[in-house]
Amino acid sequence: MLFEDRFEAGRILASRLTEFARRSEVVVLALPRGGVPVSYEVAQGLRAPLDVFVVRKLGTPGQEELAMGALAPGGVTVLNREVIQALGISQPTIDAVIDREQRELERREREYREGRPPVEVQGRTAILVDDGLATGSSMRVAAKALRRRSAARIVVAVPVSSPITCADFETEVDKIVCAATPEPFWAVGQWYRSFPQITDCEVRELLARAAAPAPPRAA
Numbered sequence: 001m002l003f004e005d006r007f008e009a010g011r012i013l014a015s016r017l018t019e020f021a022r023r024s025e026v027v028v029l030a031l032p033r034g035g036v037p038v039s040y041e042v043a044q045g046l047r048a049p050l051d052v053f054v055v056r057k058l059g060t061p062g063q064e065e066l067a068m069g070a071l072a073p074g075g076v077t078v079l080n081r082e083v084i085q086a087l088g089i090s091q092p093t094i095d096a097v098i099d100r101e102q103r104e105l106e107r108r109e110r111e112y113r114e115g116r117p118p119v120e121v122q123g124r125t126a127i128l129v130d131d132g133l134a135t136g137s138s139m140r141v142a143a144k145a146l147r148r149r150s151a152a153r154i155v156v157a158v159p160v161s162s163p164i165t166c167a168d169f170e171t172e173v174d175k176i177v178c179a180a181t182p183e184p185f186w187a188v189g190q191w192y193r194s195f196p197q198i199t200d201c202e203v204r205e206l207l208a209r210a211a212a213p214a215p216p217r218a219a
Helices: 006-015 035-046 081-087 091-113 137-148 163-171 200-211
Strands: 026-030 050-052 056-060 063-072 076-079 125-129 153-160 175-180
Touching: 006 035, 006 153, 006 175, 026 035, 035 050, 035 125, 035 153, 035 200, 050 091, 050 200, 056 091, 063 081, 063 091, 063 137, 076 137, 091 200, 125 137, 137 153, 163 175
Parallel strands: 026 050, 026 125, 125 153, 153 175
Antiparallel strands: 056 063, 063 076
8 A cells, every 4th residue: 555645644544443433531642743744644533632642762872863762751662671681771861861862842832832732641542643663662651651640541553664564553542554665665755755854844734723723614
């Protein structure tokens, strides 16, 4: 399956989540930035509130794209000990990266919500959405953070995933929905015709649009 863009992927994903439509206990949480357009369409399709759940990758010094872990709201951290040990990364270095990414996480939360309070997740069904799963490290730390916030049920939903990663999540969350699990799987972006970087401005615009009151119906 090849998606035209993230919005089309979100509409297709929403069609796989109809059991959660129009249920007051359901919230949709986007992993920014790429997950926000997907989540916008999912939230619209389910008639559910939308919020962001900011997760920051902890990049290794000098190789920022290589993750040694991830950070989620509430100070929840997951570390990849194999990477840390293989590269001999010291604890002070790890602490410095965590501190820097914690500040960035808090900045993004403030900027994206523009003063709106975060959606309450305690006792609710939280649907975590991203534009795809490769290793799933960011999604794992997000799910762990939601457990700590006492979400009643955690659902992970993505348009496309590595088959192995999708299968792994079956034992890690309450439900996993992967619209497509192609093989071989190299990268999320290869399954989209249009896969541009999403800007902070686009994130703010979509969240504001989702939070706006619905227009009154004509008589």
